[in-house]
Amino acid sequence: MAELHGESPLAARAETLAGSSVPGAVQLSEVAFTAQITLRVDPKSPAAERIGTAVGTMLPNQPGQVARTEQLQILWMGPDEWLLVGPEGSAGRIQATLAEALGEDHGSVVDVSGNRTIVEVTGPRSRELLAKGCALDLHRRSFTSDQCAQTLLARAGVVVLCRDADEPSFWILVRASFARYLADWLADAAAEYRDRTRQAASVRTLANGSDR
16 A cells, blocks of 8 residues: 655745745745644634633634744634644644534634645845735734734735744745745745845955955
């Protein structure tokens, strides 16, 4: 019997992302195989309170708000919808925890782990890079840590999550069918930082040579 082998949506773009990263400017990589569970429930119901107790934090109740536990990030996706993101291999456990807390109350728990992958964008130039294809105001005063938004990036529907506003770090959740397109766009958009680094290195080399 053949051994089953899973491949992430961006496995074929791993070298592209790594090669487009520029130390001191921007770093690009895939965060593959995360558990992603969609929860729908009335936020004012007893079930929502039970779910909050079960996962270790109350469900975010403000647009774009993100709650964290040691292993989970809970993204507000709508008035009665959340996306829970956890580490690889945890989808079954998260789903079971939510379903048990939901009980017989009205709501739904759906494993959507295969629907999206995540591109991580970090570094001092990460906001500038994303702003090339995104209409969101990504300034740290407007889009801060533990905040998310559904938007378009390079015309692809994504969820942008700010993980750290002080040392810029973003997760871009993108549908698997658009992942390679978005990776190629990010690599192209990051090219100017690579060119700047090369130009700066050339200038330093010339300057050092003139000093001899």
